[in-house]
Amino acid sequence: MAFRRTIAKEVACEGIALHAGTQVRMLLEPAVPGTGIIFRRLDLDGAEIPALYDRVAETTLGTTLAEGKATIAVVEHLMAAVAGAGIDDLVIQIDGAEPPVLDGDALSFLELLDVAGAKDSDVERQAIKVLRRVEVSHKDASAALIPAQFPQYAVEIEFASAAIGHQAYAVDFTPAAFRAEIAPARTFGDIAQLDALKKMDRGHGASLHNTLAIDGDRVLNADIQRFPDEFVRHKILDAVGDLSLAGTPLIARFEGIKSGHALNNQLLRALFADPANYRLITAP
Ligand SMILES: [Zn+2]
Structure with missing residues (x-):
């Protein structure tokens, strides 16, 4: 049996956005079981965008999620790392329209998640x-x-x-x-x-x-x-x-x-x- 997992502590990084080319700052925060993965746009009054397939609004040159007018683009490399680390619940705060691209891979996000550590809840994973x-x-x-x-x-x-x-x-x-x-x-x-x-x-x-x-x-x-x-x-x-x-x-x-x-x-x-x-x- 497996249990829902979040990160053990907050962790942050900074880098360039692949398409926008702007410098963005990202903060990963632990979340309570059942939260799922949620993006929060700090530059848009904290607008929240759930990382779910039915929020996908655009698929050219990356996967873009939208909730109302708020969007977050190129989420796939970060999401792959989150899935690879077995994280179920997480809040991803970003002050821009994309996560930083870092090394263009998922390993750089995985290494960030290593620093955060993992914490299992007592809620069963489905x-x-x-x-x-x-x-x-x-x-x-x-x-x-x-x-x-x-x-x-x-x-x-x-x-x-x-x-x-x-x-x-x-x-x-x-x-x-x-x-x-x-x-x-x-x-x-x-x-x-x-x-x-x-x-x-x-x-x-x-x-x-x-x-x-x-x-x-x-x-x-x-x-x-x-x-x-x-x-x-x-x-x-x-x-x-x-x-x-x-x-x-x-x-x-x-x-x-x-x-x-x-x-x-x-x-x-x-x-x-x-x-x-x-x-x-x-x-x-
Ligand atoms: Zn890709």
Whole structure:
């Protein structure tokens, strides 16, 4: 039996926002059992935004949550770290429109959570057991949840650039495997699209320190690359973060082919659209 977990003490960090390019300060605070994960915008009179799939308002260039007029963008890397650390209840205070991007991975958030420590409550943790296959697709991309004994992630991607090409990766989602194999994988982007991105007022905080930069068939900053297949591992990292917006850990195998934030969110909406797809159980 497992119990709902929060952090043992407050912890703070500061850094640049990936798209806005502004300096943001983030404070993680323990929360009482049942709170779930909540973002609080300090610069918007403390407006609260629950980290739940039905609050996802935008999925281009990251997952954006909204509650009323308040939004919080690019939540997926932080959410992946929170899920990887097994944290159920947490208040995330931020004085800007995005969490800081830090190293462009989930490991830097995981290390922050290590400093905070974990604290179990006496309230039982629940889990969502997927009972039958749920799949969504768009053109040649798809995402599926498949009944399984343990959480697993398997993703395949295909990019024209020889720096990426075809990559496939599968992992059993345990805290140790997430930390070692998935959390260090950095976000990536095509240098050729960076100007267009900046014209859309995005990517202002992207740098050679936090984003693997694809330049034709090579990685411009290969010096910070951690794995040859870092790109597909990062896609799993994104999926872990996006699927954590179910609000309760999922027991299922996730299979993604060229999947991204939009399909990840549609998948959760499809899962919850029919109560016959799942059952709420006491977490093992
Ligand atoms: Zn990402």
